[in-house]
Amino acid sequence: MYEITLSHYLIIGAFLFIIGSLLVLTRRNGIFILIGLELMINAALINFVAFSHFDVTKKGGEVAALFIVVLAVCASVVGLVILMKVYKQFHTIYVDEVRQVKE
């Protein structure tokens, strides 16, 4: 009870991944899909930091976690820009109402 082990962190990560994939798969609102993506990336982050903390040799997991933060920022910024353009042209953020997306 008082000792926090690796499994505890992994369970939190798995829970966040479940929530994120549920949001991505069930919602039609683009904002909720972006939030679900953020949650899934955050779950990966928790796993990396936990493994780096319980690893006996090196701190490589924390470097990977830093890179993941940067990648998540890139992904969400590009997603938000695309969502904004969709809203400007189709006047909706519900992703299944966007029928034809072709250049």
Next chain:
Amino acid sequence: MIAALTFWVLTLLVFACGIYLVFTKNMVHAALSLMLILLCSAGLFLLTGAEFIALSLIVVYVGGILVLLLFFIFYLGKNSATGEEKPFRKQMPSLVLMGCWLILLCVYLIHLFDLHYFKLPALSKYTQTPSSEPNVSNPLELGRLLFSEYVFEFELIGFLLLVVLVVVAWLSAHLTFNKED
């Protein structure tokens, strides 16, 4: 003792916010509970001794991405902020996929609990108790690793940020979709 108590409080907050996030329809509430989840995970990182990751998570996510997300939600206006969540027209494949996914993850969770008690050999490299030396501070060690061993990846990620900057600027000016009508 205090660390364990903090851990359980943060875990409880993460679970509550996650479950709330699944059922809420309000986008502002969803963004705020995402913020709470991120702050709690930053607290968890502080507990594991990864101070730099925790601070960069707060600065980058809560200070940058979440403000952007909230700005977009407020830009959408009040009429679409609490829109009706109409049911999917073709929801069946997604539901089946999600069911399989949840079953798989539950099996994984049970396996983790077993792992905790029986100590399978796959994770024998990782100890169950942390073994970091307290005399080296975390940002110092991280910086040393970044500029010696992982310097190529560091440059690569900087280049990626530049590419994303240019692409986002181009997209926000030139992206058009063909409308059907």
